[in-house]
Structures are given as structure tokens and as C-alpha cells.
Amino acid sequence: MKVPGKGKVAVLGALMLGAGSAWGEVHEVEVRNQGSDGQRMVFEPALVEAAPGDTVRFVFEDMGHNAAAYHPDNRGKPSLVPEGAAAWDSGFKKPGDAFEVTLDTEGAHHYFCLPHEGMAMVGLIAVGDAGQGPGLDAVEDSGIPDAAKAKLRKLHEELDG
Numbered sequence: 001m002k003v004p005g006k007g008k009v010a011v012l013g014a015l016m017l018g019a020g021s022a023w024g025e026v027h028e029v030e031v032r033n034q035g036s037d038g039q040r041m042v043f044e045p046a047l048v049e050a051a052p053g054d055t056v057r058f059v060f061e062d063m064g065h066n067a068a069a070y071h072p073d074n075r076g077k078p079s080l081v082p083e084g085a086a087a088w089d090s091g092f093k094k095p096g097d098a099f100e101v102t103l104d105t106e107g108a109h110h111y112f113c114l115p116h117e118g119m120a121m122v123g124l125i126a127v128g129d130a131g132q133g134p135g136l137d138a139v140e141d142s143g144i145p146d147a148a149k150a151k152l153r154k155l156h157e158e159l160d161g
């Protein structure tokens with residue numbers, strides 16, 4: 001007996017696998033000179049909880065910021081992203097511009113704004129099980145500015161709480 005449409009189903013399945021990342025959820029993060037709580041130089045929200053294959057969309061509201069993964073390929077920064085995660089960097093954007101990054105690697109992805117890292121302009125994207133690391137110990141042991149450490153400590157507490 002002929003099975004109608006079997007080939008089509010297989011092709012559709014392959015397309016769905018290939019397009020998986022494009023079909024994930026999109027989490028928006030605003031990049032601002034001032035946050036809603038009055039804090040200067042912020043990613044808002046600074047903590048995003050995502051699933052593997054989800055996209056984070058950075059929307060630049062003000063001038064003079066970027067968003068970049070804590071990865072050795074980004075200006076020799078310490079590695080504060082999961083093993084095998086890519087070194088993404090938005091570059092500096094104009095107000096109204098956006099940058100999207102899709103994260104497939106499970107774990108804690110920490111990122112920073114180059115000019116304002118020392119002002120605690122950092123963020124955390126927890127993809128799936130953030131316990132996959134790198135954890136707060138890696139942040140504390142890294143050479144990043146104290147203000148950035150303090151902010152990331154707060155975000156880990158928020159994540160665990």
C-alpha cells in the first residue's frame with residue numbers, strides 16, 4: 001500500500017530542525033543610559049532566562065554602548081560563557097538599532113558593555129540549566145571590575161531566588 005505524503009513529512013521535519021533557532025522565543029533587552037530604577041548605564045532587564053535556541057534582541061536606546069560576550073576572543077576578556085559558546089559582539093550601535101544573538105549552548109552567558117563595564121553595565125543570560133556554568137565562582141575569580149562582579153553576583157542571586 002502506498003503511504004501518501006510520507007516523503008513530504010520527512011522533508012518538513014528536516015526543515016523544522018534546520019530552522020529551530022529561528023523559531024525560538026525572542027527576549028528583548030533595552031540598552032540605556034538610565035534604567036527605570038534610576039541606575040546609570042544599564043541593560044534592562046540585566047537577567048534573561050532563556051531556552052536553548054532562543055534569541056536575545058538588544059535594542060539600543062542611547063549612544064555609545066555595545067553588548068559583548070565575556071569571551072577571550074573579545075579583547076582578551078575572561079571566559080564567562082559556557083564551553084563552546086561563540087564570542088558575539090554587537091559593536092557600537094545608533095539609537096534605534098538592534099542586535100540579535102541566538103544562544104544554543106546551555107549554561108550561564110555573561111556579557112558586558114565595553115565603555116561601561118566598570119560602571120556595572122553587565123548582564124546575564126541563563127540558557128536552560130544555568131548550573132551548567134560558568135557559575136558565580138568563575139565571576140568572582142575573574143579579573144573584571146568590582147562593580148561588574150557585584151552586579152553579576154546580584155543577578156545570580158536573582159536567578160537562584
Ligand SMILES: [Cu+2]
Pocket residue numbers: 041064065066113114115116121
Ligand atoms: Cu554602555
